[in-house]
Structure formats: C-alpha cells, structure tokens
Amino acid sequence: xxxxxxxxxxxxxxxxxxxxxxxxxxxxxxxxxxxxxxxxxxxxxxxxxxxxxxxxxxxxxxxxxxxxxxxxxxxxxxxxxxxxxxxxxxxxxxxxxxxxxxxxxxxxxxxxxxxxxxxxxxxxxxxxxxxxxxxxxxxxxxxxxxxxxxxxxxxxxxxxxxxxxxxxxxxxxxxxxxxxxxxxxxxxxxxxxxxxxxxxxxxxxxxxxxxxxxxxxxxxxxxxxxxxxxxxxxxxxxxxxxxxxxxxxxxxxxxxxxxxxxxxxxxxxxxxxxxxxxxxxxxxxxxxxxxxxxxxxxxxxxxxxxxxxxxxxxxxxxxxxxxxxxxxxxxxxxxxxxxxxxxxxxxxxxxx
Amino acid sequence: xxxxxxxxxxxxxxxxxxxxxxxxxxxxxxxxxxxxxxxxxxxxxxxxxxxxxxxxxxxxxxxxxxxxxxxxxxxxxxxxxxxxxxxxxxxxxxxxxxxxxxxxxxxxxxxxxxxxxxxxxxxxxxxxxxxxxxxxxxxxxxxxxxxxxxxxxxxxxxxxxxxxxxxxxxxxxxxxxxxxxxxxxxxxxxxxxxxxxxxxxxxxxxxxxxxxxxxxxxxxxxxxxxxxxxxxxxxxxxxxxxxxxxxxxxxxxxxxxxxxxxxxxxxxxxxxxxxxxxxxxxxxxxxxxxxxxxxx
Numbered sequence: 001x002x003x004x005x006x007x008x009x010x011x012x013x014x015x016x017x018x019x020x021x022x023x024x025x026x027x028x029x030x031x032x033x034x035x036x037x038x039x040x041x042x043x044x045x046x047x048x049x050x051x052x053x054x055x056x057x058x059x060x061x062x063x064x065x066x067x068x069x070x071x072x073x074x075x076x077x078x079x080x081x082x083x084x085x086x087x088x089x090x091x092x093x094x095x096x097x098x099x100x101x102x103x104x105x106x107x108x109x110x111x112x113x114x115x116x117x118x119x120x121x122x123x124x125x126x127x128x129x130x131x132x133x134x135x136x137x138x139x140x141x142x143x144x145x146x147x148x149x150x151x152x153x154x155x156x157x158x159x160x161x162x163x164x165x166x167x168x169x170x171x172x173x174x175x176x177x178x179x180x181x182x183x184x185x186x187x188x189x190x191x192x193x194x195x196x197x198x199x200x201x202x203x204x205x206x207x208x209x210x211x212x213x214x215x216x217x218x219x220x221x222x223x224x225x226x227x228x229x230x231x232x233x234x235x236x237x238x239x240x241x242x243x244x245x246x247x248x249x250x251x252x253x254x255x256x257x258x259x260x261x262x263x264x265x266x267x268x269x270x271x272x273x274x275x276x277x278x279x280x281x282x283x284x285x286x287x288x289x290x291x292x293x294x295x296x297x298x299x300x301x302x303x304x305x306x307x308x309x310x311x312x313x314x315x316x317x318x319x320x321x322x323x324x325x326x327x328x329x330x331x332x333x334x335x336x337x338x339x340x341x342x343x344x345x346x347x348x349x350x351x352x
Numbered sequence: 353x354x355x356x357x358x359x360x361x362x363x364x365x366x367x368x369x370x371x372x373x374x375x376x377x378x379x380x381x382x383x384x385x386x387x388x389x390x391x392x393x394x395x396x397x398x399x400x401x402x403x404x405x406x407x408x409x410x411x412x413x414x415x416x417x418x419x420x421x422x423x424x425x426x427x428x429x430x431x432x433x434x435x436x437x438x439x440x441x442x443x444x445x446x447x448x449x450x451x452x453x454x455x456x457x458x459x460x461x462x463x464x465x466x467x468x469x470x471x472x473x474x475x476x477x478x479x480x481x482x483x484x485x486x487x488x489x490x491x492x493x494x495x496x497x498x499x500x501x502x503x504x505x506x507x508x509x510x511x512x513x514x515x516x517x518x519x520x521x522x523x524x525x526x527x528x529x530x531x532x533x534x535x536x537x538x539x540x541x542x543x544x545x546x547x548x549x550x551x552x553x554x555x556x557x558x559x560x561x562x563x564x565x566x567x568x569x570x571x572x573x574x575x576x577x578x579x580x581x582x583x584x585x586x587x588x589x590x591x592x593x594x595x596x597x598x599x600x601x602x603x604x605x606x607x608x609x610x611x612x613x614x615x616x617x618x619x620x621x622x623x624x625x626x627x628x629x630x631x632x633x634x635x636x637x638x639x640x641x642x643x644x645x646x647x648x
Contacts (some may be wrong), residue, residue, distance in 0.1 A: 054612070202597075336390045339613045350600045
C-alpha cells in the first residue's frame with residue numbers, strides 16, 4: 001500500500017520536474033531528429049512536435065484557432081496569408097546571431113519584404129519519384145509530367161501511380177504540363193488542367209499525400225507525385241532495406257513548384273524566447289546541414305553548404321542550378337473566389 | 353407521487369440540456385453560416401456592414417444555389433447513402449446470427465463472447481484502418497494468395513487496396529459491434545417459451561423465425577441500423593485512406609470545405625443536408641419499427 005501511495009505521489013509530483021517545452025508545428029518528416037535531440041540537451045528543454053501534410057490543412061488548423069504553437073514552419077504562400085491575418089509575431093533579430101548565415105538570394109522575398117516575420121528554413125520541389133527497375137522494365141523514361149498525365153504512358157503502369165491529394169499541387173503540375181503558370185487562375189486554363197487530370201485519373205491508384213514514401217519503398221507504387229525531400233527519404237529507405245530496386249526522382253522538364261518553407265512565431269506563442277533560441281540553433285551551419293543530409297531538403301543556409309554530403313549537392317532536383325531554377329515557380333496565396341472555383345473543379349474530379 | 357415526477361425531471365435536466373444545447377446551438381450556427389459569405393482567408397465574412405451610417409446585411413443564397421446548381425453533390429449524397437445502406441445490411445446479416453448465438457449461449461460464455469465483440473475497441477480506430485491497409489496491400493500475403501489462386505484458374509490479378517470494396521469491408525468491420533450490441537440486448541430478452549409454444553403448434557424453423565424472433569427483434573434491428581447507418585453516412589477517414597481515386601464520400605467533401613478550401617459557408621450547407629438526411633432516416637426507421645409492430 002505504501003509503495004502504491006509513493007508511486008501515486010511520484011505521478012503527481014512529476015510536473016515539478018517538467019522542463020521547458022517548445023511546441024512546434026511542422027511538415028511531416030521535415031526536421032533532423034539528431035538536431036532536435038542536440039537542442040533538447042543543450043537547453044534542457046523538450047521539443048513537442050505536431051505534423052501536417054498540406055498547407056491548406058495547416059492553415060485551416062491555425063485559423064480555426066489552434067493555439068499553443070511556439071514555432072511553425074509554413075510555406076511562402078501561407079506566410080503571406082498568415083501575415084495578412086495578423087497572426088505572426090515580429091522576429092527579434094537581435095536574438096538571432098546566426099542570421100548572417102542565410103543566403104541573401106532567399107531573403108527579402110515579396111511574401112515578407114525585409115523578413116520581418118519569417119526566415120527561410122529549407123526548400124523543396126514537387127516532383128516525380130519512381131521505381132527505377134520497374135519503369136525500365138516497362139520501357140518508360142521519366143523526363144516529363146507525361147508519366148503521371150499521359151494515358152499512353154500510364155496504360156503500362158496502371159494502378160501503380162499515386163498523385164498528391166492536394167488541389168494546388170496537382171493543378172500546379174497539370175498547368176505546368178500544359179505550359180501555363182502554376183498560379184494561373186484563368187477558369188479556362190483550370191478547366192483544361194481538370195480535363196488532363198480526369199483523363200489520367202483512371203490509371204492512378206490513389207490520391208496520396210501522406211504515405212507515398214512507404215508505398216514507394218515497399219514497392220506497392222512505382223510512380224509517385226510528391227515532395228523532393230520525401231523522395232530522398234524513399235530512396236534512402238529503399239537502399240537501407242536492401243530492396244531489389246532503386247527509388248529515384250526527377251524534376252520534370254516542363255518545370256515544377258518550388259516551396260520555400262519558413263520559420264515563424266505565432267503571436268499567441270507561449271515560449272517566444274525558446275522559439276528564438278531554436279531558430280538561432282537551426283540557423284547554425286552545421287545544424288542547418290542536417291535538414292539536407294537527414295531530410296533531403298534544399299538549403300538556404302550558406303554556412304551549411306560545407307557540411308552537406310557531396311552526392312546530395314550534385315542533384316539539381318534538390319539543389320537546382322540557375323537554369324533549373326528558372327523553370328520553378330512558387331505558389332501565391334489565393335482568394336476565397338479562386339479557392340471555391342478550384343474546390344468545385346476538384347470535387348468534380350474526385351467524383352468522376 | 354407528484355414529488356417523485358418532479359425529481360425525475362430535475363435529474364434528467366442536466367443530461368437533456370447538455371444534449372440539446374450541444375446539438376441545437378451548433379446546428380443553428382451552421383444554419384446561419386450557410387447563408388453567409390466565406391472570409392477571404394477562411395472563416396466567415398462579417399454578416400453586416402456599417403457603411404455611410406447605413407446597416408446592410410451581407411447574407412446570400414449562393415451557397416445553397418451551388419448545392420443545387422449541379423448534380424455532383426446530389427450524386428455524392430446518393431453514393432454515400434448507398435455505401436451506408438450496403439454497410440448497414442451487411443452488418444445486419446453478419447450481426448444477427450452472432451447476436452443470436454451470444455443471447456442463447458450459457459451465462460459462462462456470454463460475457464466472454466461479448467467481451468470479444470468489444471475487444472477491437474481497445475485499439476484506436478485509425479490503427480485498425482492502418483491494419484486493413486497492410487492486409488489489403490498489393491504486396492501483402494492476402495492479395496498475393498488470392499492472385500495466385502486466380503492465376504491457377506487463368507483469371508487476371510486483382511487489387512484489393514484503394515477500391516470501394518476495401519472501403520465497405522473496412523466500414524463493416526468498424527461498425528459491426530454497433531449492430532451486435534443492441535441486437536444482443538434485444539434478443540436476450542426474448543421469452544424462449546414463445547418458440548417452444550410455436551414448435552408445439554407445428555411451426556417450422558423458418559416460420560418460428562419470421563413470425564416470432566424477427567418481429568420481436570425489430571426494435572433492436574432499428575437501433576442497430578441507426579447506430580451503423582448514421583456514422584457511416586458521414587465517414588471520411590476510411591474512404592480517405594482506403595478509397596483510392598473512386599471511394600470518396602460526402603464526409604470527405606465536407607472535410608475539404610473546412611480544411612483545404614476554407615469555405616465554411618458551403619461546408620455548412622453540406623453539413624445541414626447531411627444532418628437532415630440523418631434525421632429523416634431516424635424518423636423513417638422509427639416509423640417502420642412501429643408500423644410492423646402495429647400489424648403484428
């Protein structure tokens with residue numbers, strides 16, 4: 001009995017020993033666990049992570065009043081919308097000694113001029129991941145969006161393809177395939193993109209934004225539309241599992257969406273001081289390199305470059321050169337009317 | 353006696369208020385929201401504007417017009433209702449014999465069997481769906497076994513994952529206990545003397561079932577069907593994960609309005625229609641149950 005009482009007391013007393021907590025809201029699989037562990041040890045705190053798999057999902061949660069996050073990692077178009085909503089805290093640059101490490105090419109962008117509220121974290125492209133052996137067997141050479149949109153190509157890999165369950169990403173890819181801008185809001189062009197998607201849909205296995213890394217690695221799926229960082233992980237996982245195939249990825253020649261992700265602190269954050277400490281920690285060159293080495297993301301941090309694995313730096317899909325960069329576009333924030341139009345088109349697609 | 357009735361109402365007041373307030377208030381909020389404009393970044397736009405000293409209402413019928421302006425939403429409702437009907441019927445067909453066995457088994461086994469029925473609830477709903485994703489996986493043992501058998505008879509391979517069939521199998525699995533439990537509660541109360549009497553009077557097995565067990569079980573069948581039909585109608589997680597490109601249900605589109613599109617007014621319109629459908633089904637179910645009783 002005494003023992004039980006003692007245990008109960010221990011349970012009750014545990015909050016006394018609780019360390020400081022940092023609540024982070026981030027894309028799934030988008031941080032180096034080693035770097036997080038280092039930070040927790042250095043500052044004797046705990047990083048509590050929550051994940052999201054789509055910008056719209058994250059925005060919906062934040063705007064519906066989800067609070068308690070100290071640090072959020074949104075993509076550029078979401079940063080713009082969050083600033084306009086008055087949701088973000090101005091960053092205290094004085095507390096960020098490692099600010100100088102950032103590549104000026106990624107600073108002072110139109111979504112947050114002067115980087116008053118946000119600092120670049122990492123970038124990804126949306127591209128095509130594929131099973132090298134299986135596609136070779138079918139005689140398919142993936143170079144263009146045709147591999148997910150052209151029925152003639154898809155006929156050979158029916159049921160082995162997934163695309164993202166995200167209207168902006170999929171319309172973006174289809175618009176690029178047609179030669180338009182990913183930010184095109186002309187209803188005629190969007191309808192053309194919808195027609196492309198509807199024609200290709202019977203050949204797809206699923207709309208999947210969350211588990212395509214696993215599906216590619218296991219070999220269930222041969223072609224997946226998804227984020228570059230996820231494809232690097234799928235490639236590494238397949239290698240580690242010693243599969244009899246390789247997962248590879250390409251940036252389609254028509255161009256694709258570039259997503260520049262940022263670190264922001266919500267106004268409602270409870271632990272702004274710790275959030276600033278973490279941002280500064282992540283801006284350190286060696287720590288920032290973890291995002292590329294462990295996660296496969298592109299890096300806006302100059303000081304990180306020497307620490308990044310050489311084979312990763314060579315990949316234009318991850319670190320695009322000037323020529324590739326010219327084909328990439330970032331998504332802009334959309335208004336209610338465009339969102340409604342896109343959703344109607346999207347629902348029509350889903351119901352076909 | 354009067355004092356007793358009074359205290360009965362007093363006791364039931366808190367749960368009654370609780371249920372009413374948390375059903376009625378959100379329903380009215382949604383009804384109101386369905387006539388408003390969507391906010392530019394999500395949420396709702398203000399419902400009145402104060403301009404030049406004049407008050408103007410910012411309400412609209414366009415959300416409802418969008419519902420009836422095309423047939424896709426009606427088709428989606430029809431599809432969801434058909435999924436819900438199929439799931440309910442399958443649950444009923446599978447649950448009835450099971451509930452009967454449990455109700456007629458000895459007290460020693462009854463509790464154990466009931467425990468086994470609710471055992472799956474001990475693991476999280478999503479974990480159970482993910483388990484089905486592994487079972488249905490194209491490289492999983494089940495699919496490979498079925499395809500090996502199909503290959504023997506010369507038929508082409510099939511995929512289990514990402515299909516309406518996968519959605520229905522999982523929906524039935526998840527909702528089966530909701531059918532078994534009310535049916536069991538009902539069947540257990542049946543007086544076995546009735547069946548004995550019918551047998552003595554020469555009624556065969558089927559006649560005994562149709563004339564005695566079935567009519568007496570109707571309240572349990574109604575309760576179980578409602579408990580299965582309504583949650584299935586609004587389901588979004590199962591079609592999201594197992595439905596592939598064709599398994600979408602109305603719940604997915606409602607979720608889309610509140611999440612991806614941040615279009616609360618239209619999401620409210622769809623939710624109101626869903627609620628109305630559910631209420632209509634309950635009323636119909638209660639009506640049917642009573643009608644049969646009257647005739648029997």
